[in-house]
Amino acid sequence: LDCLKPRGLFVSFGSSSGPIAAFDIGLLVQKGSLFATRPSIAGYxxxxxxxxxxxxxxxxxxxxxxxxxxxxxxxxxxxxxxxxxxxxxxxxxxxxxxxx
Structure with missing residues (x-):
């Protein structure tokens, strides 16, 4: 999350390197109103x-x-x-x- 600019978008796509550790969603606000998504073809x-x-x-x-x-x-x-x-x-x- 530290590499994102304010209002940056974090996309989690695939899981070949394993699951992402849980994190406090409040960090998205603290680090500049960040966005996070986990897209799936089934959603589109x-x-x-x-x-x-x-x-x-x-x-x-x-x-x-x-x-x-x-x-x-x-x-x-x-x-x-x-x-x-x-x-x-x-x-x-x-x-x-x-x-x-």
């Missing part, structure tokens, strides 16, 4: 139609070059077992691709 895509619409919108942004993702790890499909081991042991960051 309530129906299958919502999910499909959102996927279409996101894929259009990817096709249009507005969202670009660079793979940090690329594995041949024959090395899929190693890719899984690396993912499970948290040796990867960002996007990982398996190529045929």
């Amino acid at each position: 895509a309530v129906t299958r139609q919502d999910l499909l619409r959102m996927a279409d919108e996101m894929l259009a942004l990817v096709k249009g070059g507005k969202i670009v993702s660079e793979a940090r790890q690329i594995y041949a499909l024959k090395d899929a077992a190693q890719a899984h081991r690396d993912l499970e042991s948290r040796k990867t960051t960002g996007a990982t691709l398996l190529l045929p």
